[in-house]
Amino acid sequence: MSYRRPPGLPIVDAMTPPVLVLPGPVARDEVSGLSDDVRALLQAGRARVVVCDVGGLGPPGLAAVDLLARLQLAARRAGGRIRLRDPDPALRALLDLVGLRFEVEGQVEEREPALGVEEAVEPRDPAV
Numbered sequence: 001m002s003y004r005r006p007p008g009l010p011i012v013d014a015m016t017p018p019v020l021v022l023p024g025p026v027a028r029d030e031v032s033g034l035s036d037d038v039r040a041l042l043q044a045g046r047a048r049v050v051v052c053d054v055g056g057l058g059p060p061g062l063a064a065v066d067l068l069a070r071l072q073l074a075a076r077r078a079g080g081r082i083r084l085r086d087p088d089p090a091l092r093a094l095l096d097l098v099g100l101r102f103e104v105e106g107q108v109e110e111r112e113p114a115l116g117v118e119e120a121v122e123p124r125d126p127a128v
Helices: 027-044 060-075 089-098
Strands: 019-021 048-054 082-087
Touching: 019 027, 027 048, 027 060, 048 060, 060 082, 060 089
Parallel strands: 019 048, 048 082
Antiparallel strands: none
16 A cells, blocks of 8 residues: 655644733732643643743733743643743843743844854955
8 A cells, every 4th residue: 555645735734832921910829820821721732832921021020030930840840831922121131140041932043153154245255
């Protein structure tokens, strides 16, 4: 028995990760409920990432850092991770200060340029 590939492009199931919107300042007693929400979103779908929209989180502080650290821990225990959407620059700086690294939606991955690639070319340089 043989299998013949269908003509055309293969069907791709585009996975859009679930989004958890974090509203305003989050009280300490709401953290466990949000952690449960992250676990439930990861277990419900095939996605391994939950996008946390932190745009409305309010002024960054240690409470926000604690919340994000707990959400990341809950996601890791469920086999996934969280990605931040629309973080305040001050929040990103605070997270870097305490040593927490989060993937940020839309952020270009930083890496070394490919070998042999010149970033600027002078008009008199010979072609390689």
